[in-house]
Amino acid sequence: MELELRHLRVLCAIADAGSVGRAATELGYSQPAMSTQLRRIERYFGESIFERGPTGVRLTPYGFEVVAQARDVLTRADAIGRRPAAGGVPERRSLRVAATNSPMLAGMVSGVRSRLPDVSLAVSSVYASSRIVELLEEGVVDAAIAADYPGRELEHSDAVAHRGIVTEPTFVALPSRHPLAQRTQVALADLAGEDWFLTPDDGAGWPGVFYTACTAAGFTPEAVHEFLGDQQQLQGMIADGLGVAVVQPTMRPVPHVVVKPLVGTPLWCRYVLAWRRAAVADDVAEALLQSATAAHRQLVGQSPHLRAWAARTWSPAGG
DSSP, X not given: OOOOHHHHHHHHHHHHHTSHHHHXXXXXXXXXXXXXXXXXXXXXXXXXXXXXXXXXXXXXXXXXXXXXXXXXXXXXXXXTTOOOOTTSSOOOEEEEEEEOSOTHHHHHHHHHHHHOTTEEEEEEEOOOHHHHHHHHHHTSOSEEEEEEBTTBOOOOOTTEEEEEEEEEEOEEEEETTSTXXXXXXXXXXXXXXXXXXXXXXXXXXXXXXXXXHHHHTTOOOSEEEEOOSOHHHHHHHHHTTSOEEEEOTTOOOOTTEEEEOBTTOOOEEEEXXXXXXXXXXXXXXXXXXXXXXXXXXXXXXXXXXHHHHHHHHHSTTTO
16 A cells, blocks of 8 residues: 555544544545555554544554644645735734643644744633633634543534544642652542542533542542642642642643552543634644644653653553
């Protein structure tokens, strides 16, 4: 098999949809045909691009690299033969962007400025993903980074489109003097008696997915403190032994705080790029997605605990 642009589009569609079946529907294939195509593509690369699971598929670390490069190739291919509009200086485009709690935001903005210098971004912070959808539907913002969870995919009208940026595990932050702090990974059940810091309801499934995971682990958290604020302040309270928190795996711990994966990875979060179809051109949506993906790759490179988890999880010995 020779690698073609259509193969790259298949990989990107599956990564965005998080499901071979949904991607097949979007591209007009049958699911068996899409599955066959994916197997041929993975044989070409000689390594798995996706990890299969009961709720869909997730990119492997190698898959992250391949899909990021595929997006870049497709963008460059789509730009072949395009010419700037007559008149010389391109018209400057303005884009209103909202984002939930995501460390990818700064990198995405920088990436878009580099890729599309004629686009100016006005950024606003919006915590609840459900509110982000409302702002998109109302035309208050043009694009956004939102979050959802496996089995609870983001819902919106046909006026809005979305593509997955990354699906990542949720880790836990502990005081460095905690009895479990030296373990490679921590069982959620072993934290049953802890005080927890939790962010509030995001309208997309949190903190319901957390409580569901706790129930599956055999306990109900006794003490929960709702906290939505400065991460340095949160980590300061954790360092002082006031509680533990589930956190993004790319969080950089301050002194006296450690970040650990959870045994069995019971919690996952997907970040998505969503945009208004009528307001965002295809090249801008692609630049936003590529920039967000590149920003996440950079964060992974700065997170030894996440890289170590990925190496264990997707190594041949780890299955």
